[in-house]
Amino acid sequence: MTLGATWSICAYSLAFLSLWLVLVFIRRAYLHPLSCFPGPRLAAWTPLYKAYYEAIKGGQWVHHVDKLHEAYGDVVRVGPNELHFNDYRVYHKIFSISGQFTKDPSFYSCFGVGMSTFGLMDPEQARLSRELMSTYFSRRAVLQLESVIQSKVDKLIQLLSSRENPSDMFYAFRCATMDIITTYCFQSPLGCLDSDNFKAPLLTDIQTAVSLLWTMKSFPWIIPVIPFLPTYLGGRLQEQCQAFLNVQSFVNTAISVVQQNAALQDTRKVLQGIAGVFDCLLERFPSLGAARLFHEGLSLIQAGSDPVANTCIVGFFHVLRNPSIHSRLKKELQAAFPGPNAKPGWTELERIPYLTAILKESLRMSHGFVSPLPRVVGPLGAELAGHQIPPKTIVSISAVSVHNHRDLFPEPHRFRPERWLESKDLSQHLVAFSKGPRMCLGLNMAWAELYAFFGTMFLKLDMVLVDASPDDYADFHDYFIPIHTGKNLHIQVTQSS
Numbered sequence: 030m031t032l033g034a035t036w037s038i039c040a041y042s043l044a045f046l047s048l049w050l051v052l053v054f055i056r057r058a059y060l061h062p063l064s065c066f067p068g069p070r071l072a073a074w075t076p077l078y079k080a081y082y083e084a085i086k087g088g089q090w091v092h093h094v095d096k097l098h099e100a101y102g103d104v105v106r107v108g109p110n111e112l113h114f115n116d117y118r119v120y121h122k123i124f125s126i127s128g129q130f131t132k133d134p135s136f137y138s139c140f141g142v143g144m145s146t147f148g149l150m151d152p153e154q155a156r157l158s159r160e161l162m163s164t165y166f167s168r169r170a171v172l173q174l175e176s177v178i179q180s181k182v183d184k185l186i187q188l189l190s191s192r193e194n195p196s197d198m199f200y201a202f203r204c205a206t207m208d209i210i211t212t213y214c215f216q217s218p219l220g221c222l223d224s225d226n227f228k229a230p231l232l233t234d235i236q237t238a239v240s241l242l243w244t245m246k247s248f249p250w251i252i253p254v255i256p257f258l259p260t261y262l263g264g265r266l267q268e269q270c271q272a273f274l275n276v277q278s279f280v281n282t283a284i285s286v287v288q289q290n291a292a293l294q295d296t297r298k299v300l301q302g303i304a305g306v307f308d309c310l311l312e313r314f315p316s317l318g319a320a321r322l323f324h325e326g327l328s329l330i331q332a333g334s335d336p337v338a339n340t341c342i343v344g345f346f347h348v349l350r351n352p353s354i355h356s357r358l359k360k361e362l363q364a365a366f367p368g369p370n371a372k373p374g375w376t377e378l379e380r381i382p383y384l385t386a387i388l389k390e391s392l393r394m395s396h397g398f399v400s401p402l403p404r405v406v407g408p409l410g411a412e413l414a415g416h417q418i419p420p421k422t423i424v425s426i427s428a429v430s431v432h433n434h435r436d437l438f439p440e441p442h443r444f445r446p447e448r449w450l451e452s453k454d455l456s457q458h459l460v461a462f463s464k465g466p467r468m469c470l471g472l473n474m475a476w477a478e479l480y481a482f483f484g485t486m487f488l489k490l491d492m493v494l495v496d497a498s499p500d501d502y503a504d505f506h507d508y509f510i511p512i513h514t515g516k517n518l519h520i521q522v523t524q525s526s
């Protein structure tokens with residue numbers, strides 16, 4: 030081919046590409062069914078607008094969306110085919126049990142767990158998977174697991190009491206919650222709590238890998254290229270990828286052990302007579318493939334550990350910072366469980382309204398997952414906030430918009446457990462576990478753990494905050510879960526009973 034012909038092909042290709050881009054821009058900006066909604070022009074043109082705040086600016090999307098609502102009102106077009114809402118009534122519609130809204134695959138695929146209960150998009154497949162898994166996370170199942178949960182909380186108490194230096198609770202709580210979920214899933218106690226200064230390698234790997242999430246979502250093509258990048262360009266990404274591979278390798282090994290034991294028909298009962306989730310799954314469904322088990326395992330260890338630990342961190346910080354809340358909680362616990370040998374259980378702790386109010390306020394202020402959870406409108410379209418929304422539109426709203434709504438929660442940034450005692454109706458607006466057919470599957474386990482951590486630790490320990498300031502919890506990066514930008518919470522045990 031001559032040089033002239035090559036130039037012509039390049040020129041035609043460039044002209045064709047430019048024309049195509051112009052047509053895409055015109056369609057998205059003026060002819061698209063969402064073009065009547067306000068929002069930044071760039072967001073209407075390209076999903077890279079959102080990707081910039083997620084991946085390049087690093088977990089800033091949920092904060093940026095706030096600013097967009099201030100500028101454009103309660104409904105904003107935040108992507109070529111996506112609307113974001115700032116109206117708590119819309120939250121209840123999108124996440125209602127009878128809603129025709131499904132999870133958005135372009136968002137959820139980045140978790141790499143498409144065959145798990147969390148990752149399944151098809152509503153019928155997800156329903157069947159939830160039905161199968163709910164056996165292990167029902168209230169009845171979790172009541173049986175209570176002694177296991179309590180043993181990890183007791184171990185944490187003993188470790189905190191024996192330390193002369195302040196403890197980093199970001200890792201300490203995660204060690205306990207990770208030990209609980211891995212023990213229950215795989216029957217192999219991981220022993221995070223035994224790690225030096227609570228810095229268990231699995232937990233540090235998860236923290237390193239977490240910021241890879243938005244890169245994987247918006248630029249998945251970069252992942253196979255990362256190992257070949259020079260260190261000065263891709264060093265941080267290589268570290269994140271390696272950490273992610275380590276987490277995957279942990280789950281793979283745990284699943285292999287479960288499979289080997291199933292093959293040997295060795296039904297282990299290390300959990301004080303309770304069978305592990307994956308042992309049971311394989312016993313009931315021997316044909317479940319390794320990939321399905323791997324996806325379920327990877328999603329469960331993350332869904333089951335970080336949000337419980339985050340709720341504890343935010344709650345402990347606020348309780349320890351407010352002497353009147355702290356002393357009322359302690360007095361109520363001491364009245365309900367007198368004597369040094371008292372063993373508070375989940376059902377007894379639930380009967381202390383002030384403790385429940387503290388847990389709800391901690392959940393509200395830690396939010397659960399902070400990213401706006403995107404849902405796809407069903408084939409019939411939907412009516413949201415007075416607008417007719419076309420089928421297949423992606424609609425999203427963050428729990429943060431509901432939890433910080435001043436009409437529902439006056440002074441939203443103030444930790445005020447009393448608000449839950451003053452109004453019983455308020456509980457419907459606690460959306461940390463989400464709502465509807467895809468709400469948290471591990472809700473019973475989460476409540477049981479929260480009652481055990483707060484109930485036992487505030488009863489048995491005298492604790493003080495070390496070098497903590499409200500600024501530490503004023504801001505967070507949105508990596509699906511909130512990662513607070515301030516210092517990790519450190520506490521010192523001053524006395525234990």
Ligand code: HEM
Nearest residue numbers: 146147332333336337397461462463467469470471474475
């Ligand atoms: C305070 C603790 C927890 C909070 C705030 C929380 C919050 C949530 C939220 C908001 C969702 C919906 C996510 C979405 O739609 O994308 C969810 C889903 C889920 N959670 Fe939790 N969670 C907690 C603890 C747990 C625990 C302990 C487990 C159990 C191991 C668990 C397992 C799951 C699973 C499997 C799903 C997926 C359900 C589905 O998609 O149908 N979570 N959780």
